[in-house]
Amino acid sequence: MQKRVVGPVARVRSEVRVKQNKLKRMRVRGANALGVLLGEGMVNESIHGEGLATPSEQSGPHKWKASVARNVALVEAVLGRVHEEGLGVDKFDSAIAESTDEDPLYEVEFWSEGDKTRCSVQPAQVAERLHQLLTVRLPAYNASSTALVQQHGRPSRLVRYWLPLTVGILSSSTILRILVNRKAEIIQWITELGATIVDFWANWVVEPTRKVIATIRHDEGSEVSIMSRKSLEGDRASLERMVVDFAVANPETSTGTTAPLTEPQIAEIRTAVREGDLTPVLRAYEKDLASPLMGTVRGNLIRALLIQIQKTKVDVEVAMGGIDALLKSQELVFGFVGLTPGILVTLSLYRWLGASMSRKSGEKKGRDRGLMIRQLRNIDRVLANARPTEFGELFYRDQGLLLCEVHVLGREAARSMPDQVRREFAEEVEELVDVRSGVERQRRVVERIRWAYGRWF
Template identity: 30%
Template sequence: MEAKPEESEEKGIRSSISLYSLRLWNQIVAFLPSTRDSNFLWKLSSLLRRRRRKTGLPLPLPLNSINSSVLTVTGWEPAEASRLYDVLGDLLEHCFLNLHSIWKNLQFWQSRAEGTNAQKVYFMICERGPRAFFSGTAQLMRQNFRDGFSLQHVAREASLYIADRITILSNLRCHLAVFVAQVFMEIDKIGAEAVNDQQNSLPSLLVTLNGLFLDLEASICQLHAAHQMDLVDGSFSFPLFEKLPDVNKEGSQWTSCEIGDAINLLYQNLHKLDSFIYILVSKHRKPRKLTQHWLRYTCGAVGLSVCSVWLIQHSSLMGSNDIENWFNEAHNSAVSFFKDHVEQPLISIRDELFDTFRKRHKGVMEVQEVQLTVNSLHRMLLAFSEHTKGQKFPDDASDQEMLAIVMARYEKELMHPIQNLLSGELARALLIQVQKLKLDIETAMLELDQILKANEINFAVLAALPAFFLSLLLLMLLRAWYKQDTRAEGKGRAARLQRRLLVVEVEKAIMQYQSFVDQGRVKDAECRFGLLLYSLGRLYHASEKHAKATGEWLYLRQDILDLGKPGLPTRDKLRITWRMERVYDCLLPTLKRS
């Protein structure tokens, strides 16, 4: 049921192309004598390498520069010193990239190993592509006919399949981490030895690095012997790496040709190591996203095909105007919604804010109309009071006093309603009360109109609420999409949590390294130190941008570099990690930020 290995990943292709171009450039520099003294080509080579290198820790040299006295005081030419510096940087950079590739695939297989038997069976049948699906289904049906329905056999095969990949990738990661740790320690020794023995330290480093490649080859041979059927099956032959010819000279007696050959040999071995690890990881890599979700994509493609056929049937190609009519209805609905809930409310709010003291439209009741009713009622009360009392009232007499006279007369007239209705003042008193009722109604309507005008902006805002909530929802979706990057390099709370987890990984690696050192397990200690350097490289790259934004990068960078120093005591390293988790803003959880 094992599927064929996947084709080359895009990242691996870019890495191989980058390494080939690097080797080609170094060959040009090595074989063209005129380029050795060309300052322009030397600067161009340095610029290209500097732009390409984006991850990992800086080289542990006292002066991290191609013009460092550690590299040039030996009497080497600047081009040779620059090439040595670059090969050291490229060596660590490619090893970190390979460790990252192994880690991603190993993390996937470990997550699958923690699943239930049903999840493992589903992975073996449904997440490894159509070929594995049909072959696994056929095998499962044959087994059901022969032994009855049972998933134990398939689950056992899935467990072995996953465990085999975990074992190979774990061993490969350990061997590569040991190699990285040894290379890093040897480079770190240059900083101290070059001060006392400047002429012999760097040539001896070339010899030592070649020996480390041979040690790595021995470890790979052991891995090949233990998993003969699961490796590259003849794609590479052993010995894998080239051996540096014996040079029985002191460091100061090395010629430029010998130095160039040694550096070129390191590049050749680096290329072989990179290609070997890439092919081995590709054979045991996790399935692609397209392969894992091929069932969903297939169902989606079928559904899309059905929808396409349905749309064609209702399109003008088949003589139908349904799609055009639906489009027009949707367009009209959208325009109507925009006009009613966006345009008109905004215009109303604008008019209310900027034209408050300007009369916009005639209300239900105007003040002049109410004043006419007030004057009419006053004259009616004045005439009735003068007629009833038989005396002259002043023009500014109170309406309440005259209304009291009207009500008193009205009560008296009601004692003989029929007689007074025909010959008395009852009808006149009733008309005055009708006029008073009219005045009360007009006054209430005027106040209501003023209330409506005063709250017009509130009604406009209320009409715009649907559009506001829709816009808010779209903004929330855009914000979630913008911050969906959960990697440690991203933004947001999830990325900040990933950076804090990297600090936890660093702290655990430091403690495990010290534990192995105390137990005398040298290889395991070197493996943990190599993984520590890998975690520090990830933390270095993930926090650089954010720490620069907060102004903490100089201090955080120095702390990360101190954690990678082999000679720094474990107690001091743990103090540094404790400080990093509590001091630097780019590593603090969101809730604790001030």
């Protein structure tokens, strides 16, 4: 009737709820069993004189002999009945008591014979039961726990991912055919991508960096220049020779007479030319402009014009030299300007990759912190909902639940807390799981953990 009326999704949800309830009951039984072991074992051995493991009026080594024997029997009884489906939590303590009442290891007796104290249990019996516990009971308990978790826990990977696996298998031939047909293009894309990355790194990061380093070290080969070093000197020397030759050929333009120029006069003309003074040439040029035709015939006008063109060329090179000097003074700035695009792109990619990784790390850290907050909330719920005994302590079920939650909390805290803080936190955890301190004190410990270690939560 249910399969016909209810849809498949509702059936799956119902099955999930049933399995969740079974796992919760299994968890509560395990916590109750753990509480019994802690409350009745050597850790908290009936300090109030009541309970399953109330020791006899023995002292010294006899008390510890009885404690060891009783604990072996208690662990064996708990492991044997913890996975019984029909055994409720309210009946678990009485069931353990029934199992241990008939156990000779649990009812240890001592009597005196003369000067010696006899024991009803021999060490060989305890050793044999302990060996059976380690070789039979514990492996059987582990196997049973694993089977129950697999039965009621998360389904297998095949069940969870059957749909994408089916789609992948059905479309695998098409994908393979596409890959085979475009094999050359895919290889070319990968090759070009790698070559682009290598060229970008070499041309826009390595090479500009090398130029900046060479600039800092004053490497002559790396200097910024818009004209050659010897160009200006050569043009100046050529202009000087042209003016001197013109003045020697036309002495009247320099001295006003036709007498040949002397060496001091030629040296004075050379000095004037170096300073940019072309008076002999300009005088001849002004004179020939009065009769351009005759000046052209004699050739002085054209010659003077060509000398002025050379002078203009020298002036332009002087101006370019000033710009060149300015560029050289700012050469390091231009080097960094050339390096900036490559650095920016590289830094952007690095920041993007770092942000992606840190986002994943932050999400993981956030999940860890969220888990720690939930564990602290579960611990608070256990202590708030617990009904303490007449001595103000937790019952076995609540004690086991508290220990399980605290164990998970300590495991997560070990991943996120520094060493020193983790050692201090371990002290708080030890005080928190000390059931003998009472529920009220345990609640105060939870409050102290909340405000003292809040930044790691």
